[in-house]
Amino acid sequence: MPLSPLTVSNLSCTRPSVNGGDRNLFAPVSFTLNPASALILRGENGSGKSTLLRALAGLFPSNTAPLSSFLYLGHANALHPDMNAIEHLNFWRTLHATHNTGRDVNKVANELILETLGLTAQRHQLAAQLSNGQKRRLSFGRLLLQQADCWLLDEPQAALDNAAHQMLLKLIAQHLAAGGMAIIASHDELAIQGAEMIELRAYT
Amino acid sequence: MNAILSLFKREMVIAWRTRAQSMAHLVFVLLMITLFPFALGPDETQLRRLAPGLLLLAILLGQMLGFEKLFSADYQNGTLDIIHGSKLSLSFYAIVKSKAQWCALLLPIILCSPLLMLLLHVPVTQMPVLILALLLASYVIQQLGMLGAALALGAKHAGLLLPLLLIPFYIPVMIFAVSLATTGFEGEGLQALYFLSALLILYSSTLPFLTGAALRSAIQSS
Numbered sequence: 001m002p003l004s005p006l007t008v009s010n011l012s013c014t015r016p017s018v019n020g021g022d023r024n025l026f027a028p029v030s031f032t033l034n035p036a037s038a039l040i041l042r043g044e045n046g047s048g049k050s051t052l053l054r055a056l057a058g059l060f061p062s063n064t065a066p067l068s069s070f071l072y073l074g075h076a077n078a079l080h081p082d083m084n085a086i087e088h089l090n091f092w093r094t095l096h097a098t099h100n101t102g103r104d105v106n107k108v109a110n111e112l113i114l115e116t117l118g119l120t121a122q123r124h125q126l127a128a129q130l131s132n133g134q135k136r137r138l139s140f141g142r143l144l145l146q147q148a149d150c151w152l153l154d155e156p157q158a159a160l161d162n163a164a165h166q167m168l169l170k171l172i173a174q175h176l177a178a179g180g181m182a183i184i185a186s187h188d189e190l191a192i193q194g195a196e197m198i199e200l201r202a203y204t
Numbered sequence: 205m206n207a208i209l210s211l212f213k214r215e216m217v218i219a220w221r222t223r224a225q226s227m228a229h230l231v232f233v234l235l236m237i238t239l240f241p242f243a244l245g246p247d248e249t250q251l252r253r254l255a256p257g258l259l260l261l262a263i264l265l266g267q268m269l270g271f272e273k274l275f276s277a278d279y280q281n282g283t284l285d286i287i288h289g290s291k292l293s294l295s296f297y298a299i300v301k302s303k304a305q306w307c308a309l310l311l312p313i314i315l316c317s318p319l320l321m322l323l324l325h326v327p328v329t330q331m332p333v334l335i336l337a338l339l340l341a342s343y344v345i346q347q348l349g350m351l352g353a354a355l356a357l358g359a360k361h362a363g364l365l366l367p368l369l370l371i372p373f374y375i376p377v378m379i380f381a382v383s384l385a386t387t388g389f390e391g392e393g394l395q396a397l398y399f400l401s402a403l404l405i406l407y408s409s410t411l412p413f414l415t416g417a418a419l420r421s422a423i424q425s426s
Contacts, residue, residue, distance in 0.1 A: 059285055059423055072289050076282030082221040087214065094210040095290035126221075142286070 003035040003149050006181060011064045013048070013055050024203035025051050031198060033150075038172065038182040038192050043200035049185035050075070052200065053152045056183065071148035075155055077139035081128035085119055086110055088127065089141050096146040113144050118163065132159040143171050151175060151182040157190065207292055208300055215304030225273075229266045229309050230316060236262040237320045248325045255324040256334055256385035260341060260378055263313060267345055268370070270309065272362050274301075274353040275419065284423050295416030302350050302412065310342040333393075334385045340400045341381035347407045348373050354418035358426060377403060 010028040017023035026048030033039050041049045051060055054074070058066030079088060089110045093101075101109070114120045117137045127135060136159050143151065151172070157165055169191060172182055176192075184190060219226065240258050241251060278284050287297050317338055321331055352370045356362035380396040380403070387393030 057285075057289055059288065061424055070289065072285065074282050074285055076280065076285070078282040078286045080218060080277060080281060080283060082218045083214070087217060090210065091214050092286075094207050095287060095292055098291075100206060 003179060003181070005035065006033040006067070006150060008032075008056075008064060011052065011055060011062055013051050013060055013062045027201045027203050029198065029200065031196070033181050033183070033196075035179045035181060036176050038176060038184060038195040040190060040192070040195050040197045041183065041185040041200055042187070042197055044202075047200040047202050049200055050154050053154050053183065053185055056150075057152050067150050067152075069147075069149040070152050071142060071146050071150070072152045073139060073142065073154060073156060075158065077127075077135045078142070079127040079130075079135055079138060082126060084126050085114060085123045085130075085138055085141075088138060089113060089145065092142050092145045096142075098147065113141050116144065116167070117141060118167070133161055133164060136160055137164050137167075140168065140171065143175070149180060151180065151184075153182065153184045155185055155187070157186065157188060207296075211292075211297065211300040212304050215301060216308065219304065219308035225270065226308050226312055229270060230312050232266040232269070233259075233262045233313050234316070234320065236265075237323050240324070251324045252326055253386070255321060255326045256337060256382045257378070258324065259317065259320060259334070259338060260381055263310070263338070263342060264345055264374060264378070266313075267309065267342075267349055268367055271349040271353045271366055271370075272356070274305065274350060275357055275422075279357055279419075279422065279426075284419055288420060288423055293416060294419045295413045298350060298354070298415040298419065299412040302347055302408075302415075305350070306343060306346045310346060314338055314342060330385075330388070333388050336397075337381040337385040337400070340384075340397075340404055341377050344377050344400070344404055344407055345374065347411045348377075351411050351415045351418065354415045354422065357419065357422040 009030045011030070012028040013025045014022035015025060029052060031039060041052060043049050053072065054060035055062035055064065056067050057070055057072035059072065083091070090106065093106065110123075111120070114123055117140055119134060119137055122130060122134060122138075127138065130138065136156075140156075153172075156168055160168065172184075172192060175182060182192075184192075184195075237258065240254075244250065244254065275284070278287075284294065284297075288294055314335065317335060318331055321334060326334060348370055352366050353362075355369065356365050359365055377400070380400040383396035384393050384400060387396070389397065
């Protein structure tokens with residue numbers, strides 16, 4: 001079933017300010033996002049890109065209800081230093097799986113995911129021992145495990161090498177081709193076809 | 205059911221890899237109990253009389269040092285964010301976490317407690333009731349500590365805030381647990397047992413939800 005377009009109008013986030021009253025964190029944002037398309041949030045440091053994504057994910061108070069089906073990948077990778085790659089995949093499956101799959105099925109699925117992420121050799125390494133780029137790659141495991149209409153990605157390409165960057169673009173392209181949506185905060189040009197762009201401005 | 209087991213397993217795996225922390229709690233209690241006879245004098249009857257209070261205090265103070273770190277890892281690395289956005293709730297996570305933390309940090313101390321009681325000259329006949337008091341009290345201590353940790357999450361001086369926040373709630377627990385341990389299963393002791401059980405049921409049925417709400421507000425203000 002194709003998704004309906006996502007419409008957000010005049011979303012704004014406020015924070016109590018020192019001299020009383022509330023302060024807007026960015027100029028109110030409105031957009032419409034069609035299925036199978038992506039939106040790229042641009043803006044200088046501190047312009048509110050991360051806050052906007054958090055608001056859409058229900059992780060920051062705003063005047064708009066959070067999305068109904070989303071996957072939020074923030075700049076923290078959601079990795080526990082004392083868990084290894086396989087344990088993370090299993091934990092995420094617990095959080096997001098809609099139905100129970102058998103242990104053997106999960107094992108095969110884990111191997112496939114690790115292969116896609118390029119982490120087959122690191123499957124039993126603790127997250128604390130992975131490099132920054134490898135941690136980022138492992139966090140993309142959630143993109144493969146969780147079914148969600150709209151991906152909310154916060155600087156997903158940070159710390160990635162060229163190969164991992166290509167892998168990320170491929171994952172996003174596949175998600176869009178399947179009719180999904182993506183909202184991505186980024187400083188860099190991301191080579192995503194037909195992506196719209198919004199420039200965020202700090203509220204003045 | 206599957207989710208409970210899986211979350212519990214995750215907590216226990218982490219607890220096992222950071223077992224130095226469990227050991228630290230155990231060693232802290234052990235050291236305090238070994239030092240008490242030197243500080244209070246070697247009078248056997250006096251030590252025996254003070255034993256329940258000393259044990260409880262040692263356990264309580266040891267736990268207080270660790271509460272600050274209870275949620276900080278999952279908060280900082282963003283795991284709480286993704287639990288909030290998943291089909292499980294933060295309250296559910298808090299329920300499982302409290303059980304796992306109790307097993308990892310307090311169960312070892314309670315298993316070793318007969319040895320500690322020997323150091324304080326507690327007669328073997330009094331041990332079962334003292335262990336029961338420790339079991340009930342330690343669980344209540346843990347549940348309250350979780351709520352405190354969640355409320356103080358993200359606060360700058362959580363280490364200072366937490367004891368101030370928690371101590372008033374620990375006073376009734378101490379009173380009832382010591383009363384139960386010294387009087388046994390009759391009269392005042394039995395009343396204390398009822399009160400302690402009531403506290404346990406009240407706290408374990410309400411605190412996880414408050415903890416969940418506190419975690420949610422901590423996430424949303426970061």
